[in-house]
Amino acid sequence: MYHSQNIEHVLRELDSSREGLSAKEVSKRVKKYGKNKFSTAGESISRFKIFLNQWKSPLIIILVVAGVVSGFLGDFLDMTIILITTSVNAVIGFVQEDKASRALKKLGSMIKYKAIVLREERVISLNSEEITVGDILILNPGDKIQADGRIIEEKDLKVNETLLTGEVEPIKKILEKLDKNTRLPDRKNMVYRGTIVASGIAKIIVTAIGAKTEIGKVAQLVKDTQDTGTPLQLQLKKLAKTLGGIIVLISVGVLLLGIFSPYADYNIIELIEVSVAMAVAAIPEGLVISLTVILAIGMQKILKRNALVRRLVSAETLGSVSVICCDKTGTITEGKMYVTKISTASDDFDVENEDNLKQKKEALFILTAGIFANDAYLQKSPTGRVSVIGDTTDASFLHAGLKIGIEKVKLEKINHRLDEIPFESKTK
Incomplete structure (x- = not known):
């Protein structure tokens, strides 16, 4: 039903806001809705x-x-x-x-999916199980969406929904409300758990978690199969x-x-x-x-x-079995990227050689540009440990910048972002 309501109506109905939920409200909702997970066939056998x-x-x-x-x-x-x-x-x-x-x-127990969530106007990274109804999720290219939700902001968002609909081409998403009788595959103002952001960025408000998601319902059918x-x-x-x-x-x-x-x-x-x-x-x-x-x-x-x-x-x-298909990123690789070398018209520079890199204006300019054109975020733990959350490519630039003392937060105080063109394979 959320696809047939305007954004403000959805926010009111879910008792949430664009700034995200408070810690007190999250605690209440976790008790009410449970964790964002669902059981699968053969998950736990005594x-x-x-x-x-x-x-x-x-x-x-x-x-x-x-x-x-x-x-x-x-x-x-x-x-x-x-x-x-x-x-x-x-x-x-x-x-x-x-x-x-x-x-x-x-x-x-080692496989944990993360999600970038906005709570009390703060951007934080959480295990997907901690997401609850009414949360505001931030989506970036390559993200595997961890809950069903109504889109409240988007910029050139396209989502690969092959898992649910079988449609190979990414679906262009919109903000406008749709007719209440619109079929699931045509609800272009909604996103669903298990689908992948092909390009663009967005913010969504979570409308369903765990077994209540569309993929959760499919999982239940599979679980019940003899x-x-x-x-x-x-x-x-x-x-x-x-x-x-x-x-x-x-x-x-x-x-x-x-x-x-x-x-x-x-x-x-x-x-x-x-x-x-x-x-x-x-x-x-x-x-x-x-x-x-x-x-x-x-x-x-x-x-x-x-x-x-x-x-x-x-x-x-x-x-x-004659053919085995498996995911590469995070399965047979670590799913982490690092900037190791910066190539300019005049030379190549090793990022590990920090002192040499600081003296090279061309390399510093390229690295600074990469940090500016970036949607990743820095997050400090209670112990003071700094971690980067967001797209792995974006994160690699922030890691490289930290090595030589270039911080995104400080750069953004000097130069504010006016607009952006989200990364997309067709326009790169």
Whole structure:
């Protein structure tokens, strides 16, 4: 509904302002709306559930039933062998999957998205989980948007919404209100979590967080989707059904043959014992543990290549993969940029050589221009540590400036920004 309201109406309805929320108001809203996060499929699996999953294979179930029946009939040797086999299989699977699950949990806790937020007229950098409804977010090129929001200010803003709409071309955003019946992909005055700022800058007021965002709703649908099983699981299930049917037919056939045959001289208990013995003999006890050991070895080999597999059976599925797509920035690189060299018409200057750089007017002019044409910000922690927040390219200029004593705040007091042309690949 926010897309069909003007900006001032949205600000009033969310009880916010262009200067941002106060610390007291943020505390209230966090209690009311919760944290800006949503659960995903397989996010947190308890150890008990991991152990329980090891017993869900149809072949394991057949073996356990056969072992229990053997015990009832007094064949404790077969029962012991079967239960030891299934227990060893469960322990191997549990140890491998639990180890991977804990490693993935630690890895997940290391991945934190940041957002630039305006609160009480101060620009600060926060973990995305700390964003709440009514917050004012500042968007720069390359930012991954961390909440749904209504645009309140923008300059040539274009957003890549492929994740939500499938549209490859970035969408040009606007400020004007739209008709209330406008479809989600056409709401050009709104931005959504998970989409990426292709170009331009903007300020938005947060209208939804966590599971209430559009991508949060999609995540909930994915979470509720039933697991269809891997190719190996489906084949084992089929084998178990076929094997189970054959074993039941043979066992019942032998039992009936012994009962109704005029030449047989067995009592009913002996016939049942023979039938069960044949059923147990027909079950491939070694197949289950062999598969588990093979998959565990595969899982270990994948781990040696610095990859994690959450579930044991996924190691087999991975064998069918031909193409793997992954993000580069921040995944296989650090996602940080630094100015190392400044090239002018006359020479190249090493930024690490601070004393030499201070004496070169051409290099200083270029560096100063880069600091002026910049949307990054400096932030001091309570301990006095200075950090730079904003676009990584912009941040690299501020870092270089700090090394030789050029600060953006001091420069802006002398020369005020009149207007700007946001960075865009087409106009660079």
